[in-house]
Amino acid sequence: MRHREMDLSDKKVVITGASSGIGRELALALARRGALLALAARRAELLDALADEISANGSPRPIVFGVDLAVPGAAAGLGRDTLAALGGVDIAINNAGTNLTGAQSVVADSAAARRVFEVNLWSPLALTSAVLPAMRAANAGVIVNVTSTVQAVPLPLLGYYSASKAALAQATRSLRLELAGTGIRVLEVVPGAADTALRDIDELPWKSAPPKTFPPVAPASTAAAIVRALDRGTRRVVHPRYSLLPLEVPALGRLVAAVGGRRVDTHSALAGPSR
Template sequence: MSAVQLRGARVLITGASSGIGRALAIQLASEGAVLALAARRSTLLAELADEISAAGHTRPQVLSTDLAVRGAAAELGPRAISELGGGIDVLVNNAGSSLTGAQTRIADSDAARSVFETNVWAPLALTAAVIPAMRAAGRGMIVNVTSTIQAVPIPLLGYYAASKSALAQATRSLRLELAGTPIRVLEVVPGGTDTALRDIDELPWKGTAPKTLPPISPEAMAAAMVRAISRGNNRLVHPAYSLLPVELPIVGRLVATLAGARVDTLGALDPIDQLFHRKPGPETAR
């Protein structure tokens, strides 16, 4: 584990227009990082860049993109490297999207494929795009934001769970692939976080939704991420109690079974396409 110097570090954050991505951008800027912010909503990105600049920090580069479009991530990598002066020290794959609905209705539709494009293929493409510059510089960190839902297969959230599970496995494999290089790989596993991607409120519950622990704020999640990045950690699960289903899959399956019994899976549910801030957001999480 090697520390990462944040002052002057060049950081690309996807899904930066709201939620965890936005909070992370503000906190990294306060640490002296030089940022490139990517998301679909360019107006929100510009407002965030203005806020960071007004606080006396280096104004971030604003890079509007839709990572649900195939090829967008591969184009974003070189563009960000150029805007940041020829390199990237930290890539934060934070963008995320979700889709609530029955797999038997949604199948492999365009809406379903866009979830995997954003949550899986975009992070892999961006990583491949920036790794050569990191290896040439002799340093770098890839940060992939997954979710505790990788271990909690709740009905009607199968697309989000499967995509985050895929990204989690790819992240662990990438860490081993890069073990002989100076590049670090950090998996961030958010627990329940108060972002627009909290689709638990969209599920068709039988009666009232079950009580859950209060979600943490995006700012608290971002603060934990800043610490993990600066320390060069391999994994961050936050809050700490979220470790339970991740480390003990039987717990996650039990939670999913109990919660699933309260979801109206047989009702006339129309697919609900939730393509929120791509990361976020995600950002994020249960």
């Protein structure tokens, strides 16, 4: 089902992970379209600089929330604060993410492991829960969850990141069914290789040189694809398009993980602490 196209001007939008990468580019793109923004991230000083830049370009200055979404309860608080500050939320973009490279036998259920799931899974669910009642009352709105192609490519030493993103992807699909028949749309964004600080290939201990991959996509390109998806009323955007392959053909994702996994130095990870 395709929802009606959306006019983004004056839409009230909250974006997590807005201090850099895709989140930052999304803020700039949506501000140019006339959206009213609330920006959230740990690094409040970067958010302030971004808000100043948006204001200098002639758009309303975004509201800034310096918040660590790894803290339980922080996302729900962000939702309440955003509703109060903006007077509502039309679009909630759960973009924040964090990674952890390490062997499961070493990391186990440590605080670092729980942080990954708090940021990547529980915070999106909590923020969504906080803003949904207002969206239900208006019978309109969009929930945007940013997952990852890695949900379908279970590489060694990235089990926490891939599992948390796979869980968010499944929760996104389930939420879409829960909200079927309402005016609320659920959009899954599946970035492929993006040129951001959160590149898993750079985190892995390779036995020799990392395998050759497609060139990473600029965050601005992914942000533009998300804005187009919001415009058009679609339910899922995969960018770049070739990243659809492991999602639609899971056996291919497992094959890529198996072949690539042979080049990862898992023994050194088992011998030392995780990063």
